[in-house]
Structures are given as C-alpha cells and as structure tokens.
Amino acid sequence: MKIAVLSLMACGACARNLEEACHETGHEIVWSSLDGDTGKPDADVLFIDGAVDFTDHETLEKLQETTSAVGTVVSLGSCAATGGFERHVIGMRDPDRYHFTVFPAAKFTDTDYAITGCPPTTDAIAAFLQALDERDEEALRPYKVLSGDYHALKPDLPAPVTGPELPVEDVLLTSNKDLCLGCDLDVIEKDLFCVGCGTCSTACPAMAIVMDEKPVIRQERCIRCGTCFASCPRSFKTTRG
Amino acid sequence: MRKILRKLVGKEEETETGTDGGERPLDPELVGEYRTVLLTRATDERVREAGQDGGTTTALLAHALDEGHVDAVVAAVKKNGWKPEPRIITDPDELIEAAGSKYSISPNVSLLNEALAAHESVAIVGTPCQITAVRKAQKYPYGLPDTDAVALTVGIFCTENFEYDNLLALLKDMNVDIDDVERMDISKGKFIVLTKDGEEHTVPVKELGRYSNEACEYCTDFTAEEADVSVGSVGAPDGWNVLIVRTETAEELVQSAVENDVLETKDPEEGNLNLVEKLSEDKKTRIQASKCATWRPYHPNVPL
Amino acid sequence: MEIKTVRIPTGTPGDIHAVMEVSDGVIVNAEVCSSTTPLAWETLVLEKHPEFAIVAAERVCAGCDASAGLAVAEAIENALEVQVPDAATEAREALNAANTVRSHATSLLKSDLDLDADALYTVIKAAKKVLHALGRKPDHPPAITPGGLELETIPTAKVENAAKEALETAEKIKDDTASAVDDLKDEIQAEMNVETYGEPGYKADLTPDDVEIVPPDEFYRMKSALELANNHVALVDGNPTLVGPQARKNLTDHPLDAYTAKAEEIVESLEKIAETSENLDPNADVKTDVEYTSGEGHAAVEAPEGTLLVTIKLRNDRVDEALMVTPSNVKAAVAGRVLKDLEEEHAPTVIKALGLSGRCLTH
Numbered sequence: 029m030k031i032a033v034l035s036l037m038a039c040g041a042c043a044r045n046l047e048e049a050c051h052e053t054g055h056e057i058v059w060s061s062l063d064g065d066t067g068k069p070d071a072d073v074l075f076i077d078g079a080v081d082f083t084d085h086e087t088l089e090k091l092q093e094t095t096s097a098v099g100t101v102v103s104l105g106s107c108a109a110t111g112g113f114e115r116h117v118i119g120m121r122d123p124d125r126y127h128f129t130v131f132p133a134a135k136f137t138d139t140d141y142a143i144t145g146c147p148p149t150t151d152a153i154a155a156f157l158q159a160l161d162e163r164d165e166e167a168l169r170p171y172k173v174l175s176g177d178y179h180a181l182k183p184d185l186p187a188p189v190t191g192p193e194l195p196v197e198d199v200l201l202t203s204n205k206d207l208c209l210g211c212d213l214d215v216i217e218k219d220l221f222c223v224g225c226g227t228c229s230t231a232c233p234a235m236a237i238v239m240d241e242k243p244v245i246r247q248e249r250c251i252r253c254g255t256c257f258a259s260c261p262r263s264f265k266t267t268r269g
Numbered sequence: 270m271r272k273i274l275r276k277l278v279g280k281e282e283e284t285e286t287g288t289d290g291g292e293r294p295l296d297p298e299l300v301g302e303y304r305t306v307l308l309t310r311a312t313d314e315r316v317r318e319a320g321q322d323g324g325t326t327t328a329l330l331a332h333a334l335d336e337g338h339v340d341a342v343v344a345a346v347k348k349n350g351w352k353p354e355p356r357i358i359t360d361p362d363e364l365i366e367a368a369g370s371k372y373s374i375s376p377n378v379s380l381l382n383e384a385l386a387a388h389e390s391v392a393i394v395g396t397p398c399q400i401t402a403v404r405k406a407q408k409y410p411y412g413l414p415d416t417d418a419v420a421l422t423v424g425i426f427c428t429e430n431f432e433y434d435n436l437l438a439l440l441k442d443m444n445v446d447i448d449d450v451e452r453m454d455i456s457k458g459k460f461i462v463l464t465k466d467g468e469e470h471t472v473p474v475k476e477l478g479r480y481s482n483e484a485c486e487y488c489t490d491f492t493a494e495e496a497d498v499s500v501g502s503v504g505a506p507d508g509w510n511v512l513i514v515r516t517e518t519a520e521e522l523v524q525s526a527v528e529n530d531v532l533e534t535k536d537p538e539e540g541n542l543n544l545v546e547k548l549s550e551d552k553k554t555r556i557q558a559s560k561c562a563t564w565r566p567y568h569p570n571v572p573l
Numbered sequence: 574m575e576i577k578t579v580r581i582p583t584g585t586p587g588d589i590h591a592v593m594e595v596s597d598g599v600i601v602n603a604e605v606c607s608s609t610t611p612l613a614w615e616t617l618v619l620e621k622h623p624e625f626a627i628v629a630a631e632r633v634c635a636g637c638d639a640s641a642g643l644a645v646a647e648a649i650e651n652a653l654e655v656q657v658p659d660a661a662t663e664a665r666e667a668l669n670a671a672n673t674v675r676s677h678a679t680s681l682l683k684s685d686l687d688l689d690a691d692a693l694y695t696v697i698k699a700a701k702k703v704l705h706a707l708g709r710k711p712d713h714p715p716a717i718t719p720g721g722l723e724l725e726t727i728p729t730a731k732v733e734n735a736a737k738e739a740l741e742t743a744e745k746i747k748d749d750t751a752s753a754v755d756d757l758k759d760e761i762q763a764e765m766n767v768e769t770y771g772e773p774g775y776k777a778d779l780t781p782d783d784v785e786i787v788p789p790d791e792f793y794r795m796k797s798a799l800e801l802a803n804n805h806v807a808l809v810d811g812n813p814t815l816v817g818p819q820a821r822k823n824l825t826d827h828p829l830d831a832y833t834a835k836a837e838e839i840v841e842s843l844e845k846i847a848e849t850s851e852n853l854d855p856n857a858d859v860k861t862d863v864e865y866t867s868g869e870g871h872a873a874v875e876a877p878e879g880t881l882l883v884t885i886k887l888r889n890d891r892v893d894e895a896l897m898v899t900p901s902n903v904k905a906a907v908a909g910r911v912l913k914d915l916e917e918e919h920a921p922t923v924i925k926a927l928g929l930s931g932r933c934l935t936h
Contacts, residue, residue, distance in 0.1 A: 037610055039932060040586035041635035041712045044679060051694055063683070064582025064921075078586070081610050113632045116617050130610075144411050146632070147712050150701075151410040151417075170409065192398070192487045192556070220483035223430070225395070226355070226379025227402040231412035234628050235715035235723060239376040241432055248622030249715070251632070255412035261402035262484070266409065357725075386705045387728030414701070414711055 029161055032059035032069035033104075034094050036087060036133055037114060038078025041147040042105035046075055049153035055161075061094075068097035073160065075104040076133045079114035083129060088136060095137045100160070102141045103175060104153070106253035108133040109142035110207060113251045134175060141168065142175035144207075146233045146253035166267045174207070174258065192221075193265045207257045209243060210236065210250035217242055221262040228256035294537050299549040300513060301494025304520050306542065307512045308505050308535035309527075319368035321454065322502035323510035325532060326394060326423055327368040329498070331361035332526040333392055339420045340388040342367075343395075345375035350447045352433055355380045357387070367394075370425070372453050373433040374482065378402050385415045392421035397490035400424040404495045421519065424493020426501025426511075428455060428548065429477060429485035439480040443470045456502065487556055491549040498523065504544040509535060511545060574601070577917070578797045581924045584683030585636055587931015591908075591924060592798040595917050604795050605908035605924065606802035607901075609931035618892045623649045623719055623865065626885065626892050631713040634933040636679070637900065639672035639708060640876030641883075642717040644897075647776070648883040649719040651870030653863060660857035661721035664707050666775040667732065667849040668714060668722075669874065670842035671703035674743075676877035677818070677835040677842075681746070684832055685922050686753040692742050696839060699739030703846055706731050721860035729850040736846040743840045750836035754829050761919045763828055767907050768812045769820035770880060773841070777873035777880045783809055784882060784898055792906070804934040806906040807898045813906035816879030817928055828911050831926040865890035876900055878928045901933035 031050060035043050043062055050057050059069035074095060080087055095101050106112025111132045134142060143156055159167035209216060209228055216222050222242050229237040236249035237256060257263050294306045310323030316331070317324040333339045344367035345353040353375035358364055377395045381403065384391045393403055400422050407416040431439065440447055445462050452463040460477055462470045478486070493499040497519035498512065505511045514520050526532040574596045581589045587609035594602040614633055618626040626649070631642040643665055650657055657665075678693045678700065701711035706728040708714020716723045771777065789802035808814065818834035819825050871884040879900025886894035908927055912920055 035586055037612075038586050039632050039635045039638070040930070041632075041638065043586070044635050045712065047682075048694065048697065051690060062582065062584050062586065064580070084610060113629070116629065117612060146412075147635075149410050149412065149414045149711070151414060152412075155408065155410060167408070192484075192489055221487065223396075223398040223482065223484045223488070224374035224376050224432075225399045225402045226376025226381075227406060229376065229379040230382040231406065233412050233710055233713060233715060235709060236628075239379045241374040241376070246624075248624045249628050251628055258409065258411050259402075259406060259413070261398060261405050266401075266405045382709060383725065386709055387726070387731055389731070412710075414705055 029055045029073055029157070030058045030071040031055050032071035032074045032094070032098060033057060034061045034074060034076050034091070036076065036078035036080050036091070036108070037130060038105070038107055042077040042108070042145075043075075045147050045150045046077070046104060046153050048150045049157060052150065053154050053157050055157055067093070069094060071098050073100045073102060074098035075102050076108045076137070076139070077104045078133060079107045079111065079117070079130045080133050080136055081130050082136070091133060091137055100141070101137065101139045102143065102156075102171075103132070103134040103139045104143050105148055106144055106146050106255070109144055109174065110134075110254050112146055112253040115252050139175040141171035143171060144174060144254050144258040146251055146255060170258070170264045173264070193262050208250075208252045208254040209256040209260075210245050210247060210252055212257065213243065213245055216257070216260055216262060223262065225261060227259050227261060231255050231259035294542050295513070296546055299546045299553070300492045301515065303513045303515045304517070305514045306537050307514065307523070308509045308537055308540050309512045309532045310509045312530050312533050316365065316368065317508065319365045321368070321370040322505065323508055324368060325510040325512055326425070326500045327364050328531050329523065329526055330392060330394065330423065331364050332529065332531045333421055333522055334359070334361045334364070336525065338522055339390045339392040341384050341391050343377050343380050343384050343391065343393040345371055345377055345394070347371055351436070351450060351453070357384045359388075370453065373431045373436045381406070381419070382413055385413070385418050388418070390418050390420040392423065393419060394423045394425065395493075396427040396430060397424055397493040397496075398484075398488060400493045400496045401490065421498075421522065422496045424496030424499040426492055426499065426503055426545075426548075428474065428491065428552065429481035431480055432482055435480045435482070439472070439477070443472060445470050489553045489556055491552040492545065501545070503548055504542045505540045506535075509540065511537075511540060511542065576795065576797060578801070579920065581921045583925050583929055583931075584680070585930035585932065586634065587934065589924065589929050589931050589934075590798070590801050591912060591920050592795045592801070593912065593917065593920065594795070598917050600912050600915050600917055600920065603909040603912035603920075604793050604798040605905055605912070605929065606789065606793060606798050607804045607905070607931040607934040608801045609803060609935045611803055611935040612932065614897055614936045615895045618895050620891050622890055623885070623887060623892060626895060627717055627719070628715070630883070630897070631717075633899070633936040634930050635712070636676045636930055636933065637672065637876035637878055637881060638713045639704065639717065640669050640874050640881055641897075642714065643669055644872050644874040644876070644881045644883040645885065646717050646719050647872035647874065648870045648885040649887065650863075651872055652868040652885055652887050653719070653866060653870070654868065655720055655861060655863050657721050658858045658861060660727065660853060661859040663849050663853055664722055664724070664727055664859055665717070667703065667846045668707045668717070669775050669876075670845045671700045671707070673842045673877040674839050675700035675704065677839050678746075680835060680928060681750065681832060684925065686750065686757065686832060688746065688749055688753060692746050692749075695742045696739050696746065699735045699843070702735040703732050706735070718860070720863040724859050727853055727855050727857060727859060729853045729855045733847055733850040736843045736850065740840070740843050740847070743843050747836040747840050750832050754833050757829055757922075758827055761829065761915075761922060763911075763915050763919070763923060765815070765825050765828055765911055767825065767910060768809070768814045769816070769823070769825055770809045770814045770903075771816050771820035771875060773821050774875060777875050779809070779873040779880050779882050781871050781882065781884050781896070785811060786898065786902070804905060805902060807902040808906055809903060813910060814903055815907050816900050816903045818877075820879070821875065828923045828926050831928060878930070878933070879903060897936055899933045899936050901929045904929055905934055
C-alpha cells in the first residue's frame with residue numbers, strides 16, 4: 029500500500045514506529061509531512077499523528093486538505109485518536125502569546141480507524157497494516173469502533189450479553205469516552221468485568237498500573253492513552269487464530 | 270496426527286487402532302480446537318507430590334526450560350497464607366514452588382512485559398481468561414512489544430477464581446483457618462480443603478458462586494480454548510491430568526517430554542472425558558443465568 | 574538582497590524555519606526558529622507529582638525521549654539529595670547509550686546520505702531491545718523513576734547480546750557514512766566557526782549558571798523570524814554554542830560531520846552498552862526509596878542530540894518550578910551562524926544535519 033503520514037502536535041514516536049513497521053512489512057511511505065511533503069497526497073492510507081490546536085487555522089486547513097485527498101484515514105496513536113498525553117496540555121498555555129486549546133486530530137476530521145497507544149508498538153502498527161491490506165473486516169473492527177463517533181452511539185437494548193467481553197460500544201456509552209482506565213476504571217472493574225489478569229498493567233506504556241489482584245492506577249504516572257482499556261481482554265472480542 | 274497419538278500413547282496403541290478411527294474424544298464445540306487429548310502425569314514423584322494432581326504442568330514446563338524451548342516461565346507461586354503471586358522463573362528446580370493450584374487471583378499477565386523484555390522466548394501459565402488476554406495482546410499488541418516471543422501458553426482448566434479476601438471468607442465459613450490449610454482442590458463437584466490435621470472440609474461447587482470473582486460468572490471458557498496446551502484434572506483418574514494439546518509446537522514439546530521420560534501417558538479411555546465436556550458446557554450456559562445477562566450500558570436516554 | 578523564509582523539513586516533529594538574507598544565491602545572514610505550538614512542559618508539570626514530570630518529559634520529543642526522562646529523574650534526585658545505587662547509574666548510562674543509537678540511526682535514515690536502510694534498521698532493532706530490557710518499553714521507557722530504575726533484575730545477558738550482535742553492522746554503517754559524507758562535502762562547501770560544548774559520556778556538568786535563556790523577542794532580529802518564533806534560545810557562557818555529537822566528538826570542520834559523528838557514536842554506544850552489561854550484576858539493586866521533601870536540583874545529560882539541562886524545584890511531592898533547556902534550544906542560537914556564507918540551496922541539508930526538532934525547541 030502507498031502510505032501518507034501527517035504529523036501534527038506530536039512527539040514523533042508514532043510516526044517513527046510507523047516508518048519501522050512499513051520497512052518491516054514492505055509498505056511504502058509516499059508522502060510525509062515530516063519530510064516536507066505538502067498538498068494532496070496520492071496514497072491509499074493516511075495516518076494522522078498527534079493533536080491539533082483548534083485555534084491554529086493553518087493546521088486545521090492542512091488537516092482538511094490532506095484528509096480529503098485520501099480514501100482511508102487512520103488516527104495513529106492516542107494523541108490523534110482520543111487525546112492521550114496531549115490532553116494534559118489543554119489550558120496549559122499562556123493565552124496572550126500562544127494558542128491554548130488542544131484536541132485529538134480525530135475530533136476535527138472523520139477517521140476510519142484508530143490505533144490506540146503511546147506510542148502503538150511497531151508490532152501493533154504492522155498488525156493493523158496487515159489487516160488493512162487483507163481487508164480483514166473482522167480484525168479491523170476494533171480499530172473501526174475505536175475511531176467512531178461515540179456521541180452518536182445508541183445502546184442496542186434488546187441484545188443480551190452473551191460473552192465475557194464488555195462490548196466496546198457499550199463502554200463508549202458508559203464511560204467518559206476517553207476509554208482509559210485512568211479515567212474509566214469503573215467501567216471494567218465496578219461493572220464487574222475485571223478478571224485480574226494483569227494485561228492492563230503489562231501493556232501500560234507508562235507503568236502507571238500496579239496489580240493488587242485488580243488494577244490500581246498510579247494517577248501520577250497516567251498519561252490517558254487508553255492502551256490499558258484497548259488491551260483488556262474484556263474490552264472487545266478478538267477472533268481466534 | 271493419529272500417528273503422533275499412537276506414538277505418544279505407546280503401548281496402548283492396539284486399543285486405538287481400527288475400531289473408532291473417526292471418533293474424537295472431545296467435542297471441539299465445547300472444548301475448542303485441539304489436536305490430541307491425553308492422560309498424563311509427571312514421571313518424577315517429587316513433582317507429582319508438589320503438583321495438584323499429576324504434576325503435568327510443572328513437568329512439562331521444566332522440560333521446556335531444560336530443552337531450551339523457552340528461556341523463562343511466568344507462573345504463580347504461593348506466598349504466605351496461600352496468596353499467589355506471579356513470578357518469572359528461569360530455573361527448572363524453582364518451578365516446584367509454582368506447582369499446585371491456588372484458588373485466588375494471580376495477575377500472571379502483568380509480568381509478561383518484563384519477561385519479554387528480559388528473555389528471547391517465554392512460556393506463560395494461566396487461567397483461560399489470562400490466555401485469552403495473551404492471545405489478544407498478540408493480535409492487537411497496542412502496548413506490548415515482542416509478543417511473538419511467547420513460545421508456549423499453558424492454560425489451566427478453571428471453573429471460577431476467588432479474590433483473596435473472598436477465599437478467606439469462604440474458608441472462614443467452612444471453619445478453616447488459612448494457615449492450617451494443607452491443600453485445596455476442586456474435584457467431583459466439591460471444593461475440598463484438607464487441613465494439616467488431616468481433616469477434610471468440603472463445600473459443593475454450586476455454593477461457591479457468591480464467593481467467586483464476579484467476572485468469572487461471565488466467562489464461557491473452561492478449558493483455555495486459546496492455549497497451546499490445556500491441563501486439568503477433571504475427568505482424569507486420581508493422580509493424573511487431562512492434557513488437551515492444541516497446537517503443533519505444543520504437540521512436539523509433549524512428544525519430546527514423553528520420549529525423555531518426563532511425562533507418562535495413559536489411554537484417555539481410562540478417564541472420564543465426558544466430565545470435561547459437561548463442565549465446559551456448564552460454563553458456556555452459566556452466563557445466561559448470571560448478572561451479566563441483565564447488564565446494560567448506562568445511557569442518558571435509558572433508565573437504569 | 575532578498576529576505577526568504579523557508580520551512581525546513583528535518584524528519585522530526587514540529588516546524589523549523591530558516592529566515593535568510595540572500596544575495597546572489599549566497600546566505601549573508603540567517604536566523605533559525607520554530608513555529609511549533611509549544612507543549613509547555615514547564616507549565617504542565619507544575620503542581621503535579623515529580624513522576625509525572627518524567628513521564629511528560631519523555632513525551633516532549635521521540636528523538637531524545639529516554640534521555641529527557643533521565644535528566645528529569647536525576648534533577649529530582651539532586652533536589653531530594655537521593656543517592657542512586659551505582660548499578661542504577663550504570664544501567665541508566667546504557668539506557669542513554671541505547672537511546673543515542675536509536676536516535677542517531679533514525680536520523681541517518683532520514684538524512685540525504687542514502688545509506689543502507691536494512692543495516693540501520695538492524696541497529697535500531699538492537700537499540701530497541703536494550704531500551705525494552707532496561708527501560709521496560711522500547712519507546713518512552715517507563716522504568717525511569719526517581720531513585721533509580723524500576724527493574725526487578727537487570728537482563729544483562731539480553732542487553733549484552735543485542736549490543737554485540739549489532740556491532741558489526743554498526744561498523745559498516747560508520748564506514749558507509751564517512752564515505753557518503755565525504756562525497757556530499759565536495760558538493761557543499763561550508764565552514765563552521767562556532768563554540769562547542771559537550772564531552773563523550775552520560776552526565777554533563779552544565780549548570781543553570783552557565784546558561785542564559787533568551788526569549789524570542791530578544792534574540793531574533795529579523796522581522797519574519799520574530800513573527801514566527803515560538804521558541805526560546807539558550808546561550809552557553811553567553812555565546813551561541815554547538816552541542817551534540819559533533820561537539821562531543823570534536824568534529825566541527827563541516828556541518829555534515831554531524832553524520833560522521835553520529836555514526837561513530839553508534840559504534841561507541843553499542844560498545845559502551847556491551848561493556849556495561851558485561852560488568853553489571855543482574856541481581857544488583859537498582860532502586861532506592863525516595864522520600865519526597867522540598868528542594869531544588871538540576872541535572873544535565875548528554876542526550877543524543879546534545880546536552881539537555883533540567884532544573885526542578887519540589888515542594889514535598891509536587892513540582893513547584895521546572896525548567897528545561899533542550900539541545901535544540903542551544904543549537905537554534907548557533908544554526909543561523911552555520912548557514913552564513915552557504916549557498917542558499919544547501920540550507921535544508923545543513924539544518925537537517927544539525928539535528929533540530931521543532932517540538933524539542935518549543936517543549
């Protein structure tokens with residue numbers, strides 16, 4: 029596939045891991061804002077990396093122009109998908125001099141898929157690229173749901189819960205929409221879906237979760253990336269094999 | 270596959286041939302896909318004694334470490350007062366400490382990142398939900414690098430698990446002090462506690478519900494269907510294990526363990542494999558009667 | 574005479590601009606600045622827990638992530654007068670070296686040198702293994718904590734193997750880079766006549782007293798630069814100073830020697846990692862308990878792209894004041910001078926070689 033990367037307010041780790049994943053899987057990055065490319069990319073997939081300051085009109089225009097040119101748009105990493113670390117930045121600026129309101133890129137444009145992580149591992153991006161390349165709808169579903177418009181969701185009331193997973197759509201309704209155990213631990217734990225496996229703790233990129241049978245969040249280290257939630261075996265079902 | 274089965278079963282070969290070639294001992298609908306089912310136990314008596322039933326898990330993992338199949342094993346060890354704790358084990362002898370079932374939550378997967386960071390290949394032992402978690406992490410490795418290095422997953426049959434405080438409460442209601450416990454077991458529909466004075470205290474499994482971890486009520490997986498190999502005692506004769514081998518790598522490992530006299534095997538016919546199917550089915554239907562069946566997301570438009 | 578403003582893609586996050594006064598295709602005067610929206614690390618860690626300051630610093634820029642975390646951790650330790658176990662310092666040094674390897678290899682990949690990507694990725698993989706082993710994740714290693722590293726045991730064997738296996742490839746990269754740089758030097762005639770700061774190693778002895786931080790409106794003279802700049806610049810001993818691989822290796826004849834220095838540092842860092850892990854006891858203690866009191870401390874670390882200075886003032890378990898001087902802050906002051914007398918068309922190549930990141934500049 030031909031891949032384009034648009035890097036906004038970001039540290040660059042997501043884009044770097046994407047480059048590594050592309051090298052491993054043989055996909056070509058044909059357009060990258062990091063390398064100075066501008067205008068409309070001629071690519072199959074566009075990855076957006078980072079957050080946007082909503083008073084920064086220039087960046088918003090760039091975002092619109094770039095996303096309109098590509099068929100499949102993916103928010104890469106938590107800053108682009110749900111806010112992640114950049115959420116900490118909201119209101120942190122000196123408003124006289126700088127902009128001060130930062131939101132995930134996915135808030136300003138329609139995205140088809142979202143890859144959670146701070147940053148998503150090279151393996152995670154490679155797995156996504158493979159699923160996308162093979163058009164494996166089942167494997168792609170979680171990425172799709174996580175990129176959705178949470179506010180538009182309505183609960184599917186008559187449907188009984190038939191498996192051990194708390195369907196991710198339902199969590200989106202229940203939670204504060206950041207899908208991060210640092211904010212939303214209750215959804216998994218208080219709703220009694222936590223089995224105490226420790227996956228959230230092992231996946232956490234900031235080592236912000238310790239296990240005392242059930243997860244305990246060290247809020248002082250939490251970066252609101254949501255890797256814990258996405259990794260939880262109870263957050264969404266995976267297909268076997 | 271039949272060939273390997275014959276080889277593994279060895280002298281029981283005759284009973285396997287001919288008569289029921291197409292019949293599978295267990296229904297994959299209930300226990301998940303598998304390649305072979307065996308009855309096994311550790312050849313080493315020391316391991317058997319430390320283990321819960323046949324010591325198969327301990328022996329198999331020790332063999333995997335000895336053969337260099339894996340560099341490290343993540344397993345639960347027993348701390349004071351039967352409180353389990355996950356540990357990364359690299360020395361086969363240390364595995365003895367991890368032998369035997371513990372009936373409270375041990376977040377084994379929480380050590381997986383550390384194990385993968387330090388070792389080239391890792392085995393993990395866990396309950397079915399933990400194995401599901403590992404498989405999910407392999408398919409969607411959002412935050413966990415190098416999940417390919419998980420070379421072996423060993424699933425333990427599991428009906429339910431207990432939070433430690435609830436286990437204490439259960440024992441208290443059985444009039445047993447945790448420090449006097451010699452052994453705990455779930456067998457033949459009963460939770461059996463053997464105290465150091467040799468007495469046996471039992472509670473029917475049906476009554477465990479209110480002590481168990483709530484999330485277990487929603488679980489539909491009894492045999493760790495996504496593991497490379499699943500081990501349990503349900504359906505096996507006393508002192509033996511049922512071993513469900515699901516993947517080729519696990520099959521090779523089991524085969525080499527048998528060849529190296531680490532595991533001994535028995536014809537599955539000598540056990541009562543129907544029990545495995547029954548408990549699997551119970552767990553798959555239990556969810557409909559659980560709180561989960563009435564769980565609904567909170568939504569502003571939906572009254573609670 | 575013409576004033577031109579050019580956005581220079583450096584392969585790193587953020588926007589770097591060169592404002593140049595050009596006469597007959599030659600740059601007469603230049604200033605380099607960043608228009609990137611500031612992350613405001615110094616503000617966002619205020620009133621937060623010191624551990625958050627580390628986690629946040631690692632997310633300033635992916636290039637130097639581990640080193641930024643280490644600098645903050647060391648500053649906190651100095652503020653609290655905590656003595657870190659020797660083994661932890663050694664392991665941190667290896668962690669910093671691994672970060673250097675990864676950062677430099679990524680930078681060489683993005684350079685205009687056309688090097689063997691497979692070789693560079695082999696080295697990056699090794700560095701990631703070390704970062705994972707010593708830092709618990711290959712990106713933004715989270716094991717860095719005040720008091721040492723959050724590790725049960727030190728996986729010395731894995732670290733040593735990873736470093737040793739990559740050494741041969743690193744040597745090849747070093748040779749390839751040297752010849753590629755020589756070829757490119759024939760094309761781009763440039764001279765650098767600048768002050769430098771930096772020694773090989775992990776810790777630097779730069780103190781806040783040595784550094785002067787100048788706000789953009791006091792530093793930039795050209796109108797276009799003033800309008801764009803969101804960044805401060807830092808002067809060392811009152812002068813625009815070059816930090817980073819070139820300064821550490823003392824290879825300052827030509828700006829493109831930055832790549833030569835980086836390739837050399839990749840080899841040396843891998844050797845350092847191998848040597849350190851060989852001597853480390855896997856079961857050594859790498860963490861002391863930290864009791865949060867009030868105090869002020871600073872620390873400087875040789876991050877991949879240059880010296881990184883952090884000052885932090887704690888009030889019990891809260892950050893009261895924080896200051897970070899990044900390598901790009903220091904290099905931005907000197908970048909304009911490096912461009913002087915250069916042909917205009919070579920400006921992007923040279924700025925890219927200097928290793929500036931817009932995000933780092935406006936941390």
